[in-house]
Amino acid sequence: MITSATLLIWAAYLISLYMVIFWILVYLEEGIHDRRKKLTVYKKVSISIPAYNEEKNIGETIESVLKLDYPKSKVEIIVVNDGSTDKTSEIVSGIIGENKESNIFLINQKNSGKGAALNRALHNATGEYFVSLDADSFVKKDALRVMLPEFQEENIAAVLPLMKISNPRTLLEKIQWCEYLINFFYKRIMSVINCVHVAPGPFSVYRKKALIRVGGFDENNLTEDLEVTLRLQKNRYKIIQLLNTEVYTIAPKKLVDFYKQRNRWYKGAVLNAFLHKDMIFNKKYGDFGFIQMPRMLIAGILGVSILSLSFYNYVFKPLSEWLANLYLIDFRILAALKNFVYNFRIIDLNYTNLFFVLVAFLIGMFFLGYAHRYTRESFTRYGFVVVPAYLVLYAFLASIIWVGVTFDLARGKIQKW
Amino acid sequence: MVDNKVKKTRYVFALILTLFVFSFGLLLGLLLSGERTKYVEDEIKLQKLDFDSLQIQYLYIDSLLGNKDCDGVSKTLKENINHLENTRVKLEGYISSSLGKNDEFKVIKREYMLAELRYWLMARKAIDICEEDTVTVLYFYSGDEDVCPDCHKQGTILSFLKETFGGKLLVFSLDADFEQEPLLRILKQTYDVNFLPSIVVKDRKLDGLVKKDRLIDEVCSNYLSKPKACMQDAM
Secondary structure, three states: OHHHHHHHHHHHHHHHHHHHHHHHHHHHHHOOOOOOOOOOOOOEEEEEEEEOOOOOOOOHHHHHOOOOOOHHEEEEEOOOOOOOOOOHEEEEEOOOOOOOOOOEEEEEEEOOHHHHHHHHHHHHOOOEEEEOOOOOOOEOOHHHHHHHHOOOOOOEEEEEEEEEEOOOHHHHHHHHHHHHHHHHHHHHHHHHHOOOOOOOOOEEEEEHHHHHHHHOOOOOOOOOOHHHHHHHHHOOOEEEEEEEEEEOOOOOOOOHHHHHHHHHHHHHHHHHHHOOOOHHHOHHHHHHHHHHHHHHHHHHHEEEEEEEEEHHHHHHHHHHHHHHHHOOOOOOOHHHHHHHHHHHHHOOOOOOOOOOOHHHHHHHHHHHHHHHHHOOOOOOOHHHHHHHHHHHHHHHHHHHHHHHHHHHHHHHHOOOO | OOOOOOOOOHHHHHHHHHHHHHHHHHHHHHHHHHHHHHHOOOOHHHHHHHHHHHHHHHHHHOOOOOOOOOHHHHHHHHHHHHHHHHHHHHEEEEEEEEOOOOOHHHHHHHHHHHHHHHHHHHHHHHHHHHHOOEEEEEEOOOOOOOOOOHHHHHHHHHHHHHEEEEEEEEEEEEEOOOOHHHHHHHHHOOOOOOOOOEEEOOOOOEEOOHHHHHEEEEEEEEEEOHHHHHHHHOO
């Protein structure tokens, strides 16, 4: 019998499969184009670092910027202290003192949020390019050399680097390590047809003119980095994701922090998608409106529904029935098992579902393999457990967060950053 | 500004590929359904032959005077009954997970039910001829969960009892949905079966879901010499 649960699972599977096949086609048709372009002209770059209680990492972040392979006279660093209550301000002042030949500025302001901090820096920036850099991220020294030459056309508003987790130690960090590789490979494919939907905090390089033209950052938004990207897309700008240069960022080590971070991200994605819902399926905004905007809205629902419905239908229900039956025979498991093993035939298996699982697995392997290849990483850099742990646990973790997000949104709970 | 021409061909091609993959999966399911049908049909054909073979053997034994050597043929009978039951359970499983085409299965189900009746009659005669201390049980059920929600549980309990009593207990499952089968109707009348599941132990009817312990007591009360399964206290 085809139950309603089966139909729902198949519908969700069909939509997900379509999206993935679409992106695989883009990859096969367009390729990745990973070759570096040569930097021939040196324009001024303003690097803004909004900081709130980042005494632990801000030193290292600024150090990585100072080490950038780019003429110091053409770089200005604007640290915006968003009302920190720790030693952030003192540490930065100290660094300014030690590096008098570099252009480092510290702006202290009352706690107003990351969007406001970025706008403050944007207002005071004198460079042609504006870079947002999170205070817990460390950039590779060739970053500007590789990213700036990509601004070949006037309508390119932003260029983004590959993000990797810095020194993953816990299992949770290692799962995120793997996740980032795959996500950014995915984003690179999307970038080829200009479907990038978020320019994350760590080292996104913007053309300052474009940012100012669309009105800067939204100061009341949960995910201002995603929101400004949507606005740039709305104004028909191009956003390029690169894989050939890297920035390292710190990932949450504990499940609680991980949950909070992802809850904010997913909620922000859904809320911002609603905010710009006029772009959904709108051909005026090209492929971005047609496939990326809807994806932002429903990706969560799809993933959660497939997993939870499948779990309920194929694991929970039969298991609980089995246990109830065992109870009737006083849990004489051996008798039941003997009967099952003796009677098992290969045609007892559900081939349709097995096939669908196999397809999903193969696609997963495709992305896993190519992601590692194009980000120049080996599967076992951080141990043999990383890839299996990612495959088994990630979907489960993501589902829990999406369930949490759904509950929050249903209750109207929208917290600030 | 960006050239926003949406490349329609890619969207369409992706859709075609997706539908192709999905259809292939469904096709595999249909193929599987065909394989399963073939399997249960082949099995019932073999069962008919085995039944005929046994029938001839019992006729011969019956014709002998004096001590009847039943051991070999009795063992074969019980194996056959077991095998028939296992295949029937599989058939029920295939029907419940099939994606359609239940009519074909219905015809096969009827053949299995007739086979069960045949073996039940033979078992009664065999017990008589060979003077065996074996208990036969008729189990009236329905594979439809709406008609008989307890049947699944009852089936589990019966399977457990078969495992415990081995050859000393023979269970014959009759699909009470086959109203049009005359013998089935007669049996239901004879034993006054109105409710599903119903179990008839030797000639006594038990209504509704019979739990393990009660069923064991009922079965055990019919033995001349109690088997080991009846002796244990907390079964």
